[in-house]
Amino acid sequence: MFSSLLLAQNALFAQYKRDRANGGVEETISPEMNVVNNILYIKNAPIGAKLQVISIVGNKVREIEMKNSEGVYELNLPRAIYIFKLEGMVRKFVIR
Numbered sequence: 001m002f003s004s005l006l007l008a009q010n011a012l013f014a015q016y017k018r019d020r021a022n023g024g025v026e027e028t029i030s031p032e033m034n035v036v037n038n039i040l041y042i043k044n045a046p047i048g049a050k051l052q053v054i055s056i057v058g059n060k061v062r063e064i065e066m067k068n069s070e071g072v073y074e075l076n077l078p079r080a081i082y083i084f085k086l087e088g089m090v091r092k093f094v095i096r
Contacts, residue, residue, distance in 0.1 A: 031086055035093040040073040040084075042066070049087045056081040 032043040045051070045066040053062040053075070061082065064073055077095045084091045 031089055033084055033086070033089075033091050033093075035075070035084075035095065038075050038077060038095055040064075040075055041071075042073070042086075043070050045069050045071070046087055052085040053077070054083040054085065056083070 029044045031045045034041045040051075042051070045068075047066055047069060049066045051064045051066060052060055053064070055061050061077065062075070066086075075095070079095055081092060081094050084093060
């Protein structure tokens with residue numbers, strides 16, 4: 001057990017040294033989503049990723065493939081609460 005703990009500490013220290021040598025840890029830019037008047041505005045989306053629009057009861061309503069990192073999509077959804085999923089990011093929006 002002690003040897004596995006020692007190995008884990010050495011691995012973390014090696015990662016820290018490697019990050020410091022490369023000028024720090026790389027920041028990943030997360031996608032930004034906003035819905036206004038039934039229109040989805042998205043920035044920093046991974047190209048090729050699929051955005052899933054799910055109703056509050058769990059039914060998949062729509063799926064949109066991201067062809068560009070930024071875009072505007074007209075949703076044409078009825079008034080309700082929806083969950084938007086994109087590459088591990090989950091957001092809730094109310095369509096009024």
